[in-house]
Amino acid sequence: xxxxxxxxxxxxxxxxxxLREKSDRVSITVPSEKLLQVMTQLRHDRALTFDMLSAHxxxxxxxxxxxxxxxxxxxxxHHHRIMVGVYLNREAPxxxxxxxxxxxxxxxxxxxxxxxxxxxxxxxDLRRILLEDEWQxxxxxxxxxxxxxxxxxx
Amino acid sequence: xxxxxxxxTMPLMVGTVLGVVGFISVVAMILVYAERKVxxxxxxxLGPMRVGWxxxxxxxxDSLKLFLKEDIVPTKADHLLHAFAPVISVMAAxxxxxxIPFSSHLVLADVSIGVLYVSAVSGIGxxxxxxxxxxxxxxxxxxGAMRAGAQIISYxxxxxxxxxxxxLFAGSLRLTDIVHSQEAGWWIWRAPGVGLLAFVLFLIxxxxxxxxxxxxxxxxxxxxxAGFHTEYSGLRFAFFFLAEYMNLFIVAAMGATLFWGxxxxxxxxxxxxxxxxxxxxxxxxxxxxxxxxxxxxxxxxRWTFPRLRVDQLMSLEWKVLMPLGFLNLLVAAFLSLFGWxxxxxxx
Amino acid sequence: MVTxxxxxxxxxxxxxxxxxxxxxxxxSSLGTQEYFVNMGPQHPSTHGVLRLVLHLxxxxxxxxxxxxxxxxxxxxKKCEFIGYRQQVHLTDRxxxxxxxxxxxxxxxxxxxxxNIELNERIxxxxxxxxxxxxxxxxxxxxxxxxxxxGAFTPFLYGxxxxxxxxxxxxxxxxxxxxxxxxxxxxxxxxxxxxxAQKVKxxxxxxxxxxxxxxxxxxxxxxxxxxLRNVGILDAKTAISIGTTGPILRASGVAHDLRKLEPYGVYxxxxxxxxxxxxxxxxDRYQVRMQExxxxxxxxxxxxDNIPEGKHMVMKFGAKIRVPEGVYYSEMETARGIYGNFIVxxxxxxxxxxxxxxxxxxxxxxxxxxxxxLRIADLVTILSSIDIVVPDIDR
Numbered sequence: 001x002x003x004x005x006x007x008x009x010x011x012x013x014x015x016x017x018x019l020r021e022k023s024d025r026v027s028i029t030v031p032s033e034k035l036l037q038v039m040t041q042l043r044h045d046r047a048l049t050f051d052m053l054s055a056h057x058x059x060x061x062x063x064x065x066x067x068x069x070x071x072x073x074x075x076x077x078h079h080h081r082i083m084v085g086v087y088l089n090r091e092a093p094x095x096x097x098x099x100x101x102x103x104x105x106x107x108x109x110x111x112x113x114x115x116x117x118x119x120x121x122x123x124x125d126l127r128r129i130l131l132e133d134e135w136q137x138x139x140x141x142x143x144x145x146x147x148x149x150x151x152x153x154x
Numbered sequence: 155x156x157x158x159x160x161x162x163t164m165p166l167m168v169g170t171v172l173g174v175v176g177f178i179s180v181v182a183m184i185l186v187y188a189e190r191k192v193x194x195x196x197x198x199x200l201g202p203m204r205v206g207w208x209x210x211x212x213x214x215x216d217s218l219k220l221f222l223k224e225d226i227v228p229t230k231a232d233h234l235l236h237a238f239a240p241v242i243s244v245m246a247a248x249x250x251x252x253x254i255p256f257s258s259h260l261v262l263a264d265v266s267i268g269v270l271y272v273s274a275v276s277g278i279g280x281x282x283x284x285x286x287x288x289x290x291x292x293x294x295x296x297x298g299a300m301r302a303g304a305q306i307i308s309y310x311x312x313x314x315x316x317x318x319x320x321x322l323f324a325g326s327l328r329l330t331d332i333v334h335s336q337e338a339g340w341w342i343w344r345a346p347g348v349g350l351l352a353f354v355l356f357l358i359x360x361x362x363x364x365x366x367x368x369x370x371x372x373x374x375x376x377x378x379x380a381g382f383h384t385e386y387s388g389l390r391f392a393f394f395f396l397a398e399y400m401n402l403f404i405v406a407a408m409g410a411t412l413f414w415g416x417x418x419x420x421x422x423x424x425x426x427x428x429x430x431x432x433x434x435x436x437x438x439x440x441x442x443x444x445x446x447x448x449x450x451x452x453x454x455x456r457w458t459f460p461r462l463r464v465d466q467l468m469s470l471e472w473k474v475l476m477p478l479g480f481l482n483l484l485v486a487a488f489l490s491l492f493g494w495x496x497x498x499x500x501x
Numbered sequence: 502m503v504t505x506x507x508x509x510x511x512x513x514x515x516x517x518x519x520x521x522x523x524x525x526x527x528x529s530s531l532g533t534q535e536y537f538v539n540m541g542p543q544h545p546s547t548h549g550v551l552r553l554v555l556h557l558x559x560x561x562x563x564x565x566x567x568x569x570x571x572x573x574x575x576x577x578k579k580c581e582f583i584g585y586r587q588q589v590h591l592t593d594r595x596x597x598x599x600x601x602x603x604x605x606x607x608x609x610x611x612x613x614x615x616n617i618e619l620n621e622r623i624x625x626x627x628x629x630x631x632x633x634x635x636x637x638x639x640x641x642x643x644x645x646x647x648x649x650x651g652a653f654t655p656f657l658y659g660x661x662x663x664x665x666x667x668x669x670x671x672x673x674x675x676x677x678x679x680x681x682x683x684x685x686x687x688x689x690x691x692x693x694x695x696x697a698q699k700v701k702x703x704x705x706x707x708x709x710x711x712x713x714x715x716x717x718x719x720x721x722x723x724x725x726x727x728l729r730n731v732g733i734l735d736a737k738t739a740i741s742i743g744t745t746g747p748i749l750r751a752s753g754v755a756h757d758l759r760k761l762e763p764y765g766v767y768x769x770x771x772x773x774x775x776x777x778x779x780x781x782x783x784d785r786y787q788v789r790m791q792e793x794x795x796x797x798x799x800x801x802x803x804x805d806n807i808p809e810g811k812h813m814v815m816k817f818g819a820k821i822r823v824p825e826g827v828y829y830s831e832m833e834t835a836r837g838i839y840g841n842f843i844v845x846x847x848x849x850x851x852x853x854x855x856x857x858x859x860x861x862x863x864x865x866x867x868x869x870x871x872x873x874l875r876i877a878d879l880v881t882i883l884s885s886i887d888i889v890v891p892d893i894d895r
Contacts, residue, residue: 054840059853083827379545460650461650
């Protein structure tokens with residue numbers, strides 16, 4: 001499937017899916033309550049088969065008080081890729097774990113938890129991955145401050 | 155036969171002990187230097203070059219450093235055993251050395267059960283390794299020590315089986331007698347086939363017994379950091395090191411004595427002129443020449459082969475080497491019974 | 502399923518101590534005792550400061566718990582404070598054995614965002630440098646792999662030959678490890694006039710050496726016994742874990758971005774993508790050995806006619822402004838896919854930059870591969886994954 005086919009196919013899957021603008025690839029936004037359902041479809045739909053979770057991260061849109069989760073999916077069968085975004089409440093970011101769909105999600109979700117404080121329901125072993133267990137705060141949030149950070153003059 | 159101690163007077167005994175200790179220190183230093191040079195040339199580099207001419211004094215500098223280094227003992231180690239373990243290893247090596255005949259006259263203790271004595275006493279060395287690993291109170295050390303224990307006990311069997319072949323042909327346990335029995339030809343080729351096979355088995359099994367690559371699982375620096383001597387430093391570490399190189403020397407000496415005719419020159423039965431020519435070279439030169447060749451071969455192994463895994467090591471011994479050793483022994487028994495070996499009537 | 506309400510308090514947070522405690526509690530009081538050993542952060546074969554908590558039963562590994570973060574430097578946070586131009590320098594420090602490829606990857610991402618068209622010369626030189634670096638990285642891997650198996654000699658052979666490429670880089674680029682040479686818009690400066698000559702000399706030297714590698718190491722019976730059927734990773738699991746590079750290819754998936762989504766001049770050269778059959782350590786070994794040969798092929802095709810042109814099609818000042826939007830671009834390094842996810846807000850600094858590093862995903866595969874094997878096999882597997890720790894921890 002080329003990009004435009006993929007777009008129209010994705011939009012036909014669920015009426016709540018929104019295409020994202022200003023992106024260099026096919027990119028959709030999923031409502032947070034439908035995440036698990038849509039992801040399961042993307043993973044198992046014969047025409048899509050996104051069997052590789054290439055990357056998972058988050059963006060802190062602190063001005064809009066939102067936290068966006070980003071999933072980069074890739075299909076090793078059809079060689080196409082999409083980006084999936086999910087907006088979460090920044091004050092209480094919590095969502096479902098995707099460990100049952102992609103094994104690597106275990107670590108990637110741990111990293112997002114570590115850096116952004118997103119909690120994943122049904123995660124087998126949710127703990128910090130790069131920082132130590134006792135670390136306070138989540139560094140990649142825009143309002144994170146600690147004693148080691150230097151004030152930058154610019 | 156008078157016992158060993160009654161033939162020596164007290165001053166002579168003290169002199170002998172000092173001599174042996176001096177000898178092993180020098181031999182170990184030379185071997186360390188040789189190993190570094192051999193390794194270097196296998197690896198397209200030069201090795202030690204700075205201390206003395208071509209780095210010849212490197213070993214002396216190294217041993218000085220080891221003498222001066224702080225002896226670190228882990229707080230939770232078993233202090234007594236931790237201190238005692240390296241001594242046991244070195245002691246076993248020294249005790250083994252005194253039974254080896256360097257030439258027809260240069261033999262400290264010509265024990266009537268020479269072969270048995272050497273294999274028994276050299277087996278004590280593993281106690282040092284086991285104690286060292288246990289007393290360090292470190293899981294990596296203990297793993298290394300356990301590996302060493304299992305490995306040495308297993309490979310001891312193959313070594314003994316291959317030695318038995320030679321004992322069968324020579325008809326004696328005394329090392330000097332075994333050397334004399336090779337006047338017409340060394341056992342490695344004089345006993346058709348079985349001698350060579352026994353030698354190969356001996357070489358493999360004894361490389362394993364002295365914990366050298368490809369059987370250096372007890373140290374296995376990429377797996378167990380340094381195995382049983384992880385927690386050793388300074389002089390105690392030097393003791394383990396000394397024992398390791400002494401064992402290398404002993405294995406080579408035993409191989410030379412039993413399979414390559416010890417101090418005997420290369421003799422071929424019937425070729426009188428050739429034999430007389432060979433007689434001009436002194437026995438010690440023959441002996442040390444053979445030992446050096448064998449040591450070089452064992453070093454060659456080390457710088458070529460990767461390490462075996464622990465279960466492969468065990469299956470190699472119990473499924474390959476030991477059955478082969480028994481078969482070899484059986485064949486050898488028939489051959490020696492009927493006298494079917496080369497030049498049986500030379501003496 | 503979907504309508505379940507979620508709340509922060511309903512999701513428990515674990516810790517390493519709790520994890521180990523739970524494993525300890527599983528043990529029965531009867532029988533032999535299982536124990537835990539720390540492998541690393543200082544250990545000869547974890548290639549840096551990686552810590553593996555091993556759950557052992559005698560010599561048998563029951564479970565591996567990797568503990569990361571010992572060289573975590575907050576790269577992604579740093580990138581939010583510095584300009585796009587400066588990030589190129591940071592990528593050197595990720596996977597330091599693929600510095601040029603990392604430089605290229607981020608430059609590529611920025612160039613794509615800015616729609617910069619590069620000339621042939623830049624593309625060809627970049628491709629040659631990247632392939633040389635792939636050979637260099639695999640040479641080092643080969644040496645270290647030998648050492649992890651207990652053979653010290655390959656280590657020095659690998660470094661001896663790696664030095665030849667390093668010398669070429671030193672002459673051309675001025676640096677040996679952190680190259681910092683490929684910039685958005687071109688190259689830092691032009692290659693030297695004798696570059697092609699030196700590369701040709703190296704290839705003539707290295708081709709027979711590869712056969713020597715096989716003679717010394719690959720053909721050895723102990724090596725084959727140690728590698729075959731050890732650490733098998735089937736294709737399905739490998740994809741699910743998101744492994745890339747030689748590991749994924751060894752599992753039988755011919756996934757190589759140089760073929761699938763060609764960048765540089767890879768579409769103009771002939772080369773094969775070596776794949777394995779079973780996905781064991783031996784396949785991973787063979788894939789990398791073949792990749793060195795393929796890289797030589799690529800360099801040979803390009804080195805004779807490097808087109809003329811400028812080494813920089815666009816000179817940037819200190820600041821590069823990337824238009825608003827999200828950009829994700831991937832590139833094939835020696836260890837797998839290195840991806841840059843850039844969220845730009847139109848200023849000279851990225852709003853968010855995520856580095857998708859290959860080793861992070863690749864390392865996870867050890868959790869699947871190691872259980873049931875011996876400690877020695879664990880070392881073999883770790884070495885066959887070929888990790889670079891700063892790349893994991895970022």
